[in-house]
Amino acid sequence: MKRRWKKFLAGVLSAALALNLAAPLALAGSSTMGAACGVTNVLLYPEYVGRVDDNERVPYIQGEVSYDHGLLTFDGDVTLTTVGPADTGTISLVEALGEKNLRLVANGKVTGSTNSDGFDGAKEIVRGKYDLTNTYWNNTSKGISGGDTGTTIASDTEITLKGFQTGIGWGSVQIDGKVKITNAECGIANFTTMNHGSELVIHAQQYIGEQGHLTYNGGHLLLNVTTIGMDFGLSRLGIGENVSRFWYRTDDDAGYTEIDTSVQEKLDSFFEVKETNHAYLELTDVDPDRQESETYALLVAGTQVTKSNQNDVLEDGGSVKFDPTTNTLTLNDADLTLDGAAGGYCCIDSQLAEELTITGTATLSNADGILTEGPLTLDNATLTLTGNIDGDVGEDAIRAGRSDENITIQNSTVTIAGTNSEGNFFQFGIRCGKLTVANSTLDVKAGGSAIVAADEMEVSGAGTVITAETDASEEQDYYALELGRLIMSHGLDLVEGKMNESKKAKIARPEQAPTDFKVYWVVHPGDEPVNGGMQFPGAITGSEEEARLFEGWFLEDGTRLEDSPYYMGPGANHVGNLDRDVTFYGHWRTAESGEGSPDGGDGFGTLLAVGAVVGVAGVVAYQVGTELILDQLLPAGVAVPHTRAELAMLLWNTAGRPAPATLPAFADVADPELAQAAQWAIEQGYLKARADGSFKPDKGVAKWRVIRGYRAVTEP
Structure with a gap:
């Protein structure tokens, strides 16, 4: 549908800002030809990607708004207005123009003020709270106008529409969320459908206009007129095929009447009632006589979880069970597949404020996967989530809160992917505040960012493997791992990709870790002290000992045991003088290692180190030494370098990016910053120069070299 845009005050724009249709962003006053959409007085063109509000030419947008290929995102609280000293005229707050699949997402609350229309032509209003107000009575203004394809x-x-002549008009609109229309002349003036779980409240002079129709497929409908005497439009209220039973009343103090739609007499009796001009009418598809405590704020495959069905939610023999005492949902080979046309858009939808725990095995498909109001825990769960088989992209596979609640995944396997070779992916894989993963396997692929943890992601457990990938193009700001911080332990490492940068990433134990190397200890947990000291592990042997050269025992700072105050003399098999827990590391190197044994007295061998934490309480724990040292040495979220290029960049950035003494000239380094970092690292002795003049940026480096280099930079 077309809108005429009133010219913005000419004085706002200088001649240097003359508009042309090829520009990605322009102000109202130019032709809308070729524009994808409009936001207040700003026209966005299809090729535009980025912030809409980040320049002084956009005074009518307060807050962060961004656009990316049909997705308009409001981050945090945002205010939109077309009312002010320089009135922008009959301009909608948001209008779809050339973009017929415009989707709106609010990660907070959007407050809109206009003297014209609210949202016009969007394909989907995905989530968020919207409070839109018309400040000037306009006999054609509409709060929401349906798009060309609905x-x-x-x-x-949740949407509140205040003061518009018509609450919802034009096109067709499907309501699965909550809409409240107040101070309107007409509530509905188009074809609107409301589904189970939805809510529609209309306070207007007329419920449904002469050209409108409201189909009730379930949910909570409340109609209340503001002016007595006219046709309220109840004859244009229809009951859909997808509702089998509902309850109604015509007074807020009256009891409800139950209608079984399979009984024609019952249905006819309701039709007779609605033909009467009732100033109040309320419908619900949830038994109003059921005690509130008997209904839990949890939907599984579109089915409300109640006290009566909690032991067999889907009535299929017990594939889904819910324990309200622990808020635990148990899945037993459950197949949670939904049909969006039937009103189901989330396989597991929890409005519980408390933490929801999910355990067991299930397949979730053809809808958003798991959405929770509060925290979420997956414990001993095996879940497979796939995109929409009908081709429309799902929004979230797993999300907690508004991406701000925490998710814990432990002892579980989670697979998130598309359904076919074309890749009907979820927009996002996992989104939350903090993500904790322990002893689990995650395989996540999404159209947008695969794993989003705004606060941090903490991973642990030697067997944990996380692979993440986005199907987004290089130009799009989506990443495999979009994290505030990354914390890894138990030898886990970011072995592929980088957080907030790479399209594909993997977290696991490094591939070079010798998983078949067996270690034998002289001492075991609980051994008693010997001669006032603590016995320590003896020699290391294993299946590959002939290829490894044992270097000896070292403290965390690189001091050899023999040079430490804990050494009790030649031939002693114990340490002493323990005033605290002390960690000793056994180091060895591969005889064929190209890096060789470290020099300079820092005492580290290459590759791995097996550690024994020896405590005054007589407890011995074992860890991977160099991995532990690096975890403690490097700042949180900094990945361990595995190549010469990565180490050079880490050391150079840490040192403040100093200029090298001579200009770099590496034939195999094209990046100018890497070339400077490499030249500087070689000059400082952190990396060796090569005789052929190349740098070999992808050649691996030993961990001891990383430790020694980083300490040299940070502890000169």
């Missing part, structure tokens, strides 16, 4: 107000969306 508009969906999703289940995670």
Whole structure:
């Protein structure tokens, strides 16, 4: 549908900002030809990607708004207005123009003020809270106008429309979320459908206009007129095929009447009632006589979890069970597949404020996967989540809160992917505040960012493997790992990719870790002290000992045991003088190692180190030495370098990016910053120069070299 845009005050723009249709962003006053959409007085063109509000030419947008290929995102609280000293005229707050699949996402609350329309032509309002107000009575203003192919107000969306002549008009609109229309002349003036779980409240002079129709497929509908005497439009309220039973009342103090839609007499009796001009009408598809405690704020495959069905939610023999005492959902080979056309848009939808725990095995498909209001824990769960088989992209596979609640995944296997070779992926794989993964396997692929943890992601457990990948193009700001911080332990490492940068990433134990190397100890947990000291492990042997050269025992700072105050003399098999827990590391190197044994007295061998934590309480724990040292040495979230290029960049950046003494000239380094870092690292002796003049940026480096180099830079 077309809108005429009133010219913005000419004085706002200088001649240097003359508009042309090829520009990715322009202000109202130019032709809308070729524009994808408009936001207040800003026209966005298809090729535009980025912030909409980050320049002084956009005074009518307060807060962060961004656009990316049909996705308009409001981050945090945002205010939109077309009302002010320089009135922008009859401009919608948001209008779809050339972009017929415009989707709106709010990660907070959007407050809109206009003297015209609210949202016009969006394909979907995905989530968020929207409070839109018309400040000037306009006999054609509409709060929401349906798009050319329909508009969906999703289940995670709340919209309040105040003062518009018509609340919802034009096109067709499907309501799965919550909509409240107040101070309107007409509530509905188009074809609107509301589904189970939705809520529609209308306070207007007329519920449904002469050209409108409201189909009730479930949910909570409340109609209340503001002016008595006219046709309220109840004859244009229809009951859909997908509702089998509902309850209604015509007074807020009256009891409800139950209607079984399979009984024609019952249905006819309701039709007779609605033909009467009732100033109040309320419908619900949830038994109003059921005690609130008997209904839990949890939907599984579109089915409300209640006290009566909690032991067999889907009535299929017990594939889904819910324990309200622990808020635990148990899945037994459950197949949670939904049909969006039937009103289901989330396989597991929890509005519980408390933490929800999911355990067991299930397949979730053809809808958003798991959405929770509060924290989420997956414990001993095996879950496979796939995109929509009908081709429409799902929004989230797993999300906690508004991406701000925590998710814990432990002893579980989670697979998130598309359903076919074309890749009907979820927009996002996992989104939360903090993500904790322990002893689990995650394989996540999404159209947008695969794993988003705004606060941090903490991973542990030697067997944990996480692979993440985005199907987004290099130009799009989506990443495999979009994290505030990354914390890894138990020898785990970011072995592929970089957080907040790479399209593909993997977290696991480094591939060079010799998983078949067996270690034999002289001492075991609980051994008693010997001669006032603590017995320590003896020699290391294993299946590959002939290829490894044992270097000896070292303290964390690189001091040899023999040079430490804990050494009790030649031939002693114990340490002494323990005033605290002390960690000793056994180091060895491969005889064929190209890096060789470290020099300079720092005492580290290459490759791995097996550690024994010897405590005054007589407890011995074992860890991977160099991995532990690096975990403690490097700042949180900094990946351990595995190549000469990565080590050079780490040391150079840490040192403050100093200029090398001579200009670099490496034939195999094209990046100018890497070339400077490499030249500087060689000049400082952190890396060796090569005789052929090349740098070999992808050649591996030993961990002892990383430790020694980083300490030399940070502890001169």
